[in-house]
Amino acid sequence: MDVVLSENQTLLQQATRRFVEQEHPVVQTRRLADAKAAFPAETWTQCAAQGWVALFVPEQHGGMAGEAEGAVDAAIVAEELGRQVFAGPFASNAVAAFAIANAGSDAQRAQFLPGLASGEMQAAWCFAGTGPQAGLEPGALTVSDNRFSGSAGFVENGANAGLLLVTARDGQGLSQFVIPADHPGVSVEPLRSLDLGRGYATVRFDGVSVDNGALLGQSGAPGGNFERQLQLALVLQCAETIGLIDRAFEFTLEWVRQRHAFGRPIGSFQALKHRLADHTAEFEAAKAAVAYAAKAVHSSASDAAIAVSIAKSQCGKQGVEIIRDCVQMHGGIGLTWEHDLHFYLRRAVANQSLLGTPAMHHERIAALAGL
Amino acid sequence: MTLATCEDRDTDELRAFRLKAREWMAGRLPPRIPGQPYMDWTDKELVAADRRTQRILWDGGLAGITVPKEYGGLGLTRQHETVFGEEAAPYRLAWHLGNNYNIVQPVLLAHGTEEQKHKYIPRMLNGDHIWAQMTSEPSGGSDLFGLITRAEKRGDKWYINGSKIWTTGGEDSDMGLCLARTDPTLPKHQGLTMFMVEMHQPGMTVRPLTLVNGTQDFCQEFLDDVEASEDNIVGEINGGWAVATTQLAAERSATSRGWYIGVGASLPRERIEIASHPVKLAHELGLAETQRARQIVGEVIALEALRELVAQRASKGIDAGTLPPTTGGVASLASSTLNQRASELMTELAGPCGVTGPADGGEPEQGMDRVWLFRIGGGSAEMLRNTISERHLGLPREPGPGKDVPFNQLRTNAAS
Numbered sequence: 001m002d003v004v005l006s007e008n009q010t011l012l013q014q015a016t017r018r019f020v021e022q023e024h025p026v027v028q029t030r031r032l033a034d035a036k037a038a039f040p041a042e043t044w045t046q047c048a049a050q051g052w053v054a055l056f057v058p059e060q061h062g063g064m065a066g067e068a069e070g071a072v073d074a075a076i077v078a079e080e081l082g083r084q085v086f087a088g089p090f091a092s093n094a095v096a097a098f099a100i101a102n103a104g105s106d107a108q109r110a111q112f113l114p115g116l117a118s119g120e121m122q123a124a125w126c127f128a129g130t131g132p133q134a135g136l137e138p139g140a141l142t143v144s145d146n147r148f149s150g151s152a153g154f155v156e157n158g159a160n161a162g163l164l165l166v167t168a169r170d171g172q173g174l175s176q177f178v179i180p181a182d183h184p185g186v187s188v189e190p191l192r193s194l195d196l197g198r199g200y201a202t203v204r205f206d207g208v209s210v211d212n213g214a215l216l217g218q219s220g221a222p223g224g225n226f227e228r229q230l231q232l233a234l235v236l237q238c239a240e241t242i243g244l245i246d247r248a249f250e251f252t253l254e255w256v257r258q259r260h261a262f263g264r265p266i267g268s269f270q271a272l273k274h275r276l277a278d279h280t281a282e283f284e285a286a287k288a289a290v291a292y293a294a295k296a297v298h299s300s301a302s303d304a305a306i307a308v309s310i311a312k313s314q315c316g317k318q319g320v321e322i323i324r325d326c327v328q329m330h331g332g333i334g335l336t337w338e339h340d341l342h343f344y345l346r347r348a349v350a351n352q353s354l355l356g357t358p359a360m361h362h363e364r365i366a367a368l369a370g371l
Numbered sequence: 372m373t374l375a376t377c378e379d380r381d382t383d384e385l386r387a388f389r390l391k392a393r394e395w396m397a398g399r400l401p402p403r404i405p406g407q408p409y410m411d412w413t414d415k416e417l418v419a420a421d422r423r424t425q426r427i428l429w430d431g432g433l434a435g436i437t438v439p440k441e442y443g444g445l446g447l448t449r450q451h452e453t454v455f456g457e458e459a460a461p462y463r464l465a466w467h468l469g470n471n472y473n474i475v476q477p478v479l480l481a482h483g484t485e486e487q488k489h490k491y492i493p494r495m496l497n498g499d500h501i502w503a504q505m506t507s508e509p510s511g512g513s514d515l516f517g518l519i520t521r522a523e524k525r526g527d528k529w530y531i532n533g534s535k536i537w538t539t540g541g542e543d544s545d546m547g548l549c550l551a552r553t554d555p556t557l558p559k560h561q562g563l564t565m566f567m568v569e570m571h572q573p574g575m576t577v578r579p580l581t582l583v584n585g586t587q588d589f590c591q592e593f594l595d596d597v598e599a600s601e602d603n604i605v606g607e608i609n610g611g612w613a614v615a616t617t618q619l620a621a622e623r624s625a626t627s628r629g630w631y632i633g634v635g636a637s638l639p640r641e642r643i644e645i646a647s648h649p650v651k652l653a654h655e656l657g658l659a660e661t662q663r664a665r666q667i668v669g670e671v672i673a674l675e676a677l678r679e680l681v682a683q684r685a686s687k688g689i690d691a692g693t694l695p696p697t698t699g700g701v702a703s704l705a706s707s708t709l710n711q712r713a714s715e716l717m718t719e720l721a722g723p724c725g726v727t728g729p730a731d732g733g734e735p736e737q738g739m740d741r742v743w744l745f746r747i748g749g750g751s752a753e754m755l756r757n758t759i760s761e762r763h764l765g766l767p768r769e770p771g772p773g774k775d776v777p778f779n780q781l782r783t784n785a786a787s
């Protein structure tokens with residue numbers, strides 16, 4: 001994260017690291033993967049009790065948004081979760097809480113925020129279509145007369161969420177709804193995921209009809225709410241990738257110092273040293289971009305949109321590149337199921353490909369630059 | 372892009388200094404011309420103009436801002452220097468004298484005798500002297516302390532023989548900081564001595580070298596019994612290693628701070644700057660609607676922004692003490708790698724139009740970048756990677772001959 005943190009942020013970082021290392025180390029993700037089990041709902045409430053989702057929830061609804069620096073603090077949490085390839089549904093719930101806190105009616109806020117903050121309620125965010133070009137733009141779902149249809153792809157936590165935040169296109173712009181997942185006409189099809197610690201689903205809406213109470217904010221809004229949610233989701237995804245690289249790099253450094261070949265530590269071979277130096281440089285640039293983006297998103301700065309895409313460009317490409325090379329430097333052991341590295345690499349690859357590939361973000365940057 | 376100035380945070384004293392600088396420079400200093408290179412030693416008139424500029428600053432009491440008063444400076448703080456840089460933004464400063472303020476002043480302040488400081492520093496500040504760094508040799512630059520130029524004492528004089536190369540501005544310099552081997556029977560780091568030599572003297576032949584981009588910014592010197600007196604030695608005899616270490620640190624710190632004073636590398640930007648050159652090129656080439664071109668443009672913008680962000684992060688973290696000082700080298704490597712990637716992409720964007728152009732135009736730009744953009748000066752990228760892996764990451768050194776082997780038993784590139 002940023003090189004200068006407030007005292008509260010340092011405490012948040014330390015407490016989160018301790019909690020995740022003790023309660024949810026990467027071996028837990030491995031156990032869930034081996035058992036092909038979902039992240040248990042009651043375990044998520046224990047995690048939420050740490051106040052992670054509450055960062056976006058106002059005090060009156062059981063949160064602590066007033067004392068928090070929203071996206072910046074959440075990025076601190078996401079980075080720590082990345083260090084252990086945490087399997088719980090942080091980002092989807094954080095984005096939903098952020099969306100409802102910002103755009104929801106009083107009734108919606110009172111109805112959903114306390115449950116999201118405490119973890120008793122879980123949400124998923126449906127906006128992207130299906131297919132290789134999907135992931136960044138909303139648009140596959142359409143709505144008219146409060147009836148919507150279409151398929152949302154790549155929905156994180158889609159199979160476990162009780163609540164769906166749905167973004168759909170109408171005649172004028174984007175409309176968002178909050179509906180229960182068991183609403184008539186909604187069907188959820190879990191997907192098999194490369195990331196063994198995180199589930200995705202396709203959520204189909206078959207002429208789902210909702211009443212006005214389900215509408216979040218205005219109908220046909222110009223998309224500013226959606227854009228801000230997307231920015232937050234990207235900050236969390238990139239911060240998580242920073243955590244993945246950080247930890248993978250840490251144990252790779254340890255490994256190259258200890259592992260010997262030809263009578264010397266492999267970390268004394270220049271071929272490895274130079275690659276590690278290069279990764280350090282690229283990683284530093286990634287950290288700089290994510291710290292900047294988190295601040296920009298929190299303060300709704302005019303360059304927040306471009307900042308998150310720059311962060312995604314660097315984290316997406318380098319996250320995979322660096323961790324892939326960490327595996328390489330481990331030799332045979334790095335390719336075993338027993339070694340944790342593949343969990344890191346799988347998550348990094350998933351993060352690279354979801355919410356817009358780096359190439360899609362490059363196109364977005366060009367458009368934002370007026371091309 | 373908004374550049375933050377510190378004006379609204381000035382103390383009374385800084386404010387007074389700001390106004391003094393503003394008033395003195397107005398109408399006296401040459402304007403900063405966009406696109407004009409910071410340094411071009413082929414342009415003798417520009418070099419001469421820079422000397423005059425330095426003299427004007429000296430006359431106005433604005434030279435040597437952080438240099439102690441007793442050596443002709445102003446004895447002020449880094450903040451004053453920042454204020455000066457902000458006020459100097461409209462002008463061209465004496466950038467050909469960069470070695471003076473970035474390298475030689477800190478070296479003399481740390482290792483020079485009182486007499487040396489009194490004698491040389493004022494003449495650096497008033498534009499009389501331009502200094503060169505004579506460190507690299509034809510036999511090698513990376514292995515700096517393996518140099519083979521010899522200095523011997525005969526009577527009460529020292530005589531230097533050998534050759535130096537890649538000396539930026541060698542031909543136009545008046546003085547050179549020259550590291551030479553004074554005792555080859557000692558291990559390589561221990562037998563070196565730092566000399567201040569006059570560049571225009573019998574025995575010194577200076578020959579300009581032409582670089583791939585056509586400029587003649589560098590020289591090779593042939594030293595044939597070049598003379599130096601005992602007073603010209605900086606630091607101890609056979610203690611040149613310590614002096615050169617300060618010199619290298621000064622170079623690194625100047626590079627990360629921004630070599631050209633007043634060119635604002637250290638001023639924090641408040642918002643991400645969107646690089647306009649890729650957007651412009653895509654329009655010029657009629658590629659604005661092409662998907663691959665749009666991807667390239669976006670990626671180049673990202674890479675340029677990342678260079679700025681990583682530099683800012685490093686300096687903020689080092690200042691705050693949350694990142695180790697070695698992060699400066701990390702940011703520097705990041706910057707050159709990101710730059711390299713951006714240049715590759717610009718070449719791809721331009722395609723054949725990057726390597727050809729109208730007969731009456733300049734050198735084709737995008738392709739030329741690929742020919743020109745290497746990271747050698749100030750230490751090669753490989754040496755930087757060595758430093759980062761060993762000092763920043765704490766990895767073991769490559770095995771080599773023991774530190775105690777006398778230099779004359781090591782294999783070098785000496786012509787035999």
Ligand SMILES: Cc1cc2nc3c(=O)[nH]c(=O)nc-3n(C[C@H](O)[C@H](O)[C@H](O)COP(=O)(O)OP(=O)(O)OC[C@H]3O[C@@H](n4cnc5c(N)ncnc54)[C@H](O)[C@@H]3O)c2cc1C
Nearest residue numbers: 504505506507511512513537538539747748749750751753
């Ligand atoms: C713009 C510019 C300005 C310069 N200005 C000056 C100046 O004012 N004064 C001055 O004295 N010099 C100056 N130099 C010289 C510069 O410092 C040297 O060129 C540089 O140190 C490399 O030395 P070399 O050219 O002898 O290459 P070598 O040292 O022979 O290196 C050749 C190649 O081998 C690699 N290499 C060498 N050792 C190692 C190692 N241990 N591990 C991995 N790779 C290695 C290098 O990285 C390089 O790729 C300047 C150079 C440039 C380009």
